[in-house]
Amino acid sequence: MIFGLIVAAGKGERMKQTQRKQYIRVGNCSIVGHTLAAFDACDLIDTIYLIVPEEDLGYCRNQILPPLMLQKTVICTPGGGERQISVYNGLKSMGGKPDDIVVIHDGVRPFVRPSHIAASIEGAKKWGACLLGIPVSDTLKRVDPSGFITGTVERAAVWVAQTPQAFRYGSILKAHEEAEIKGLTATDDASLLELTGKSVRMVSGSRLNIKITTREDLIFATALLSCQSSAGRL
Numbered sequence: 562m563i564f565g566l567i568v569a570a571g572k573g574e575r576m577k578q579t580q581r582k583q584y585i586r587v588g589n590c591s592i593v594g595h596t597l598a599a600f601d602a603c604d605l606i607d608t609i610y611l612i613v614p615e616e617d618l619g620y621c622r623n624q625i626l627p628p629l630m631l632q633k634t635v636i637c638t639p640g641g642g643e644r645q646i647s648v649y650n651g652l653k654s655m656g657g658k659p660d661d662i663v664v665i666h667d668g669v670r671p672f673v674r675p676s677h678i679a680a681s682i683e684g685a686k687k688w689g690a691c692l693l694g695i696p697v698s699d700t701l702k703r704v705d706p707s708g709f710i711t712g713t714v715e716r717a718a719v720w721v722a723q724t725p726q727a728f729r730y731g732s733i734l735k736a737h738e739e740a741e742i743k744g745l746t747a748t749d750d751a752s753l754l755e756l757t758g759k760s761v762r763m764v765s766g767s768r769l770n771i772k773i774t775t776r777e778d779l780i781f782a783t784a785l786l787s788c789q790s791s792a793g794r795l
Contacts (some may be wrong), residue, residue, distance in 0.1 A: 562661045564730070565609040565633075565681060567669025569593045570640025570647040572614075581617070582773060583668045588786045592773055593670030594629055595786075601677065603675040604683050608634050608665065612651045615639035633645040644748055645753075649737040651728070657768030659731030664684065665750050666725040669773045671784065677766055678725055684764050685727035692726035692751050714728040723766045726750050732759060 569583040583593040593611070610632075613621050621637050638654045640647030648665060657663065662685050664678060681759075684691025697742055701714035726749065736753040740746070747753045751761045768777050773782050 562657060563605050563607050564655055564657060564661065564663045565603075565606045566648065566655075566663055566665045567593070567596055567600065567609060567641070567668045567680075568612045568644060568647050568651070569596075570612050570614050570666065571669070580772065581614070583613075584620075584754065585779065587671065587773075587779070587782050588687050589629065592671050592782070593668040594625060595667065596668050596673065597626075597629055597631060597635065599671070599673050600664075600666070600678060601629075601633050603678040603682075605679050606633060608636065610651050610655060611635055611637050611645045611668070612640040614639060620632065624740045643746075645737070645740070648750060649741065652734045652737060655730070657730040657734075659729065661730040661781075662727055663730050663733060664725045665728045665733075670724055670770055671773070671782065672767075672769050672771060674767065677770070677771065678774055680764055681725045681727040683769055684762050687728060688727075688734060688760070688762040690720075690728045690751065690754050690759060690761040692749075692761060692766055693723040694720040694763045695719055695766050695768055718772065720763055722749055722751065723770050724749070724774075728754065732757075759794075 573714040584591045585602045600606050618637050626635055638651050641650055662682055664681055681691050681693055691742060694772055697719045702710045703714055705711050713736060736757050740753050740759060745756060753762055773779055
């Protein structure tokens with residue numbers, strides 16, 4: 562089995578709007594709706610788990626999902642106070658087998674391509690763990706607490722991590738279990754797996770696979786969707 566796990570349980574406080582950012586409409590549907598549609602269009606995905614705040618379960622089942630007319634089964638699962646907890650809740654609810662594949666993706670990255678989802682899956686099958694990313698193109702500076710530059714970071718081997726991140730189910734579940742026992746936290750799931758000593762393969766993603774976090778991101782997303790609608794998917 563290949564599971565899609567879409568994490569959309571955040572509060573979206575940096576967006577500074579009353580509505581949670583994952584439900585804001587961009588074009589003809591919500592941000593998370595675009596994300597769900599991309600996973601639904603990936604032939605390799607069997608079942609999708611949508612992780613949302615517990616109080617939003619009914620709203621998602623009754624308002625977000627029906628208009629999308631998705632072909633795959635979507636199971637809404639309550640998240641937690643932090644992203645890591647939400648992912649762990651989703652993994653436990655799947656009850657998958659060790660060699661199943663789970664593809665973990667941020668619900669507010671609506672421009673992910675089905676082909677990139679498939680690439681992460683194939684990578685996980687081959688290497689056990691795989692995530693999308695892009696090489697850093699800007700000059701990186703290291704600064705002290707006062708904001709003064711202390712050095713320049715060599716960017717040749719530095720990539721920006723994205724999602725989806727795909728793993729063997731047994732490995733990523735074990736990584737989350739160990740993190741809970743030891744009180745470890747990480748900003749993404751690949752980092753948790755790295756802490757167990759496992760290797761993770763990076764494959765090329767897209768600069769258009771943006772994470773919508775701020776109002777500026779929302780403006781860019783609206784413009785990008787308009788371009789895609791008029792010229793075909795980029």
